[in-house]
Amino acid sequence: MRRHRAAYCAPHFLEFFEAQVHRAITTQRMFRPGERILVAVSGGKDSLALWEILLRRGDDATGLHVDLGIGGYSQESRARTEEFARARGARLLVADLRAEYGMDIGTLAKASGRNSCSACGLSKRYLFNKLARDGGFTAVVTGHNLDDEAAVLLGNLLHWNMDQLARQAPVLEQTHPHLVRRVKPLYRTSERESAAYALLRGIDYVIEECPHSRGARSLLHKEVLNSLEAASAGTKQAFYWGFLDRLAPVLRAGGPPVLHPCRQCDQPTTEEVCAFCRMTARAAARQSAGASSHP
Amino acid sequence: MKIRLHHPRRDLEIVGRGRVSQILAELGLDPEAHLVIRGDTLLTSDSEVDEADEIEIRPVISGGTTDGAPCAV
Ligand SMILES: [Zn+2]
Ligand SMILES: [Zn+2]
Numbered sequence: 001m002r003r004h005r006a007a008y009c010a011p012h013f014l015e016f017f018e019a020q021v022h023r024a025i026t027t028q029r030m031f032r033p034g035e036r037i038l039v040a041v042s043g044g045k046d047s048l049a050l051w052e053i054l055l056r057r058g059d060d061a062t063g064l065h066v067d068l069g070i071g072g073y074s075q076e077s078r079a080r081t082e083e084f085a086r087a088r089g090a091r092l093l094v095a096d097l098r099a100e101y102g103m104d105i106g107t108l109a110k111a112s113g114r115n116s117c118s119a120c121g122l123s124k125r126y127l128f129n130k131l132a133r134d135g136g137f138t139a140v141v142t143g144h145n146l147d148d149e150a151a152v153l154l155g156n157l158l159h160w161n162m163d164q165l166a167r168q169a170p171v172l173e174q175t176h177p178h179l180v181r182r183v184k185p186l187y188r189t190s191e192r193e194s195a196a197y198a199l200l201r202g203i204d205y206v207i208e209e210c211p212h213s214r215g216a217r218s219l220l221h222k223e224v225l226n227s228l229e230a231a232s233a234g235t236k237q238a239f240y241w242g243f244l245d246r247l248a249p250v251l252r253a254g255g256p257p258v259l260h261p262c263r264q265c266d267q268p269t270t271e272e273v274c275a276f277c278r279m280t281a282r283a284a285a286r287q288s289a290g291a292s293s294h295p
Numbered sequence: 296m297k298i299r300l301h302h303p304r305r306d307l308e309i310v311g312r313g314r315v316s317q318i319l320a321e322l323g324l325d326p327e328a329h330l331v332i333r334g335d336t337l338l339t340s341d342s343e344v345d346e347a348d349e350i351e352i353r354p355v356i357s358g359g360t361t362d363g364a365p366c367a368v
Contacts, residue, residue, distance in 0.1 A: 010337070044357055147356070195330050195355040196337055207301050207353060222356050226327040 010200050017197045020188045021053050028171050030183040031139045036060050038137040038180075040128050041084075041092075043077035043206045045198040046143030048084055050186055052201055054141070055088055062137070063092040066127050068120060069104025070211060077206050084203065093135070095127050101280055103287075105212075111283035116212035119279065126276040130267055132180040144184040147191040150240040151221040158221075166251040169244065175256040176268040190236065297349040298322075316340040319352070328356045 008016055024030065031037055039054060041047040041063045054061040065081045068074050078094065085092035098104050103111070109119035128140045149168070156165045170187040174180065186194060198205050213219065228235045261267065262274035269275070298307050298318075309318065315331045315338050331338040332351040344350055 045355070046357070191357060192327060192330065192355045195353065199330065199332065199337060199353075202335075209302060209357065213357075219356065223325070223328075226325050226356075229327050230325065 013193075013196065014200055017049075017189060017193055018053055018056070021050070021185050022057070024170065024185045024188050025183075028183070030141075030171055030185060031059075031181075033058070034060060035139060036062070036137050037139045037141050038062055038064050038093075038128070038132045038135065039141045040124070040143070041065050041081050042143075043080035043084075044143070045203075045205045045207075046145050046148075046186055046191065046194045048080070048203050048205050049194045049198045049201070050141065050143045051084070051090070052088075052198075052203060053185075055090055061090070061141070062135075063090060064128065064131055065092060065094045066124050067094060067096040067098075068123070069096075069098045070106065073206075073208060073211055076208065080204055080206050093131060095131060097123065103280075103283060107287075108279065108283050111286040112279040113282070114279065117210075117216055120210075120212065122275055122279060126267065126274070128182075129178075129180050130265075133178060137180060139181045139183055141183050141185060143186055143194070145186040145191045145194055146189055146236055146240060147222055147225065148218075149184070149187050150225050150236045151218045153240055153243055154221045154225065155218060162251070163257075165247075166254065169248060169252075173256075176259040178261060178266065178268040179259060187240070296344050296346055299349070299351045301352075302354055310346070312343060312345045314340070315342045315344060318344060318350075322352070324352060329354055 037054070037059060039047065039051050039061050041051055043065070051061060051063055063081065063085055065078060067078050082092065082094075084090070097108070101108070105116060105120050105123065108123070109116040112119065114122070128142075132138075132140045149170075153165075153168060155161075156168065170184045172182040225236050225239070257270050259268040259270060262269045262272075262277055264273055264277040267274050267276070273281075296309050296312070296318075298309060299305075300307065309321075313321075316326065319326050319329060319331070319340075326340055330353045331342075331344075332353060333342075333344070333348055338344070338350070
């Protein structure tokens with residue numbers, strides 16, 4: 001494995017990767033040993049590699065898998081996640097979108113006028129927080145890596161999404177009693193490194209892409225960043241870590257947004273009714289209107 | 296050499312031997328976005344692949360959502 005012109009043999013790479021995750025957790029005070037944490041696991045390389053490391057560290061890490069009902073892709077993702085948990089004797093919660101809300105992500109997206117990826121991101125963030133809170137967990141851990149964060153940063157800068165820029169960080173502290181702390185222990189490592197770690201640890205992960213993500217803008221942003229990285233190693237890291245060091249503190253000076261409980265579901269939101277409740281309500285209305293318009 | 300690719304899943308064959316970096320360049324694949332695997336060994340960019348070898352070229356880029364969270368989470 002190459003990193004900044006450094007090459008690692010397999011055992012040293014595993015050591016290096018795990019050390020980077022420990023370092024992220026300790027220097028950013030992500031959580032303390034013994035704290036009950038909920039790890040969002042998709043069945044992909046990043047989340048399974050992360051869960052593996054947390055279990056190896058002896059953290060009290062329960063998995064949470066959201067079944068989005070995206071055909072064979074979701075079936076395989078869920079199966080890989082369940083196999084991983086079974087093999088390690090780890091606790092796993094599964095939330096099934098169809099069982100809980102009566103709709104898969106495709107239907108929900110279409111009926112609410114959002115694109116699939118936006119409906120997917122919104123649903124997952126909502127469910128992670130809700131289920132963490134219901135289960136008494138104090139941190140939600142996600143497998144976002146350096147490439148994800150750098151691509152999101154580039155997108156946010158290109159479109160000057162100031163609100164989202166101000167909230168981009170490896171640790172989102174609890175700023176409201178109903179909001180569970182969110183942390184990203186892989187923010188220091190690349191997705192190539194996650195894949196290598198998963199492979200070298202013998203983790204059977206889903207290689208396939210979410211079929212909805214094809215042509216997504218974030219993929220274009222990742223490709224652009226990879227071209228820059230190929231021309232000059234270390235660019236991605238300098239870009240994202242530089243943002244965290246220099247610009248993020250300035251943007252955060254305004255303080256966190258004021259949150260209050262959603263009128264319908266009690267989850268924290270900046271509005272009267274949260275985006276998830278509005279999305280599901282709109283989808284339900286559209287479905288019943290569609291059903292009654294035909295005799 | 297036999298090469299297995301993903302997205303979409305397909306197999307192809309290249310005559311002769313070569314270095315990993317050359318093979319990726321010939322296929323127009325970004326070295327930053329792929330792992331090259333032989334058996335259960337991860338190959339580095341300067342590893343040699345022989346005529347009789349079978350390798351897998353595995354993409355590592357995962358898709359993302361428009362509002363910040365990658366699909367893969
Ligand atoms: Zn709500
Ligand atoms: Zn998705």
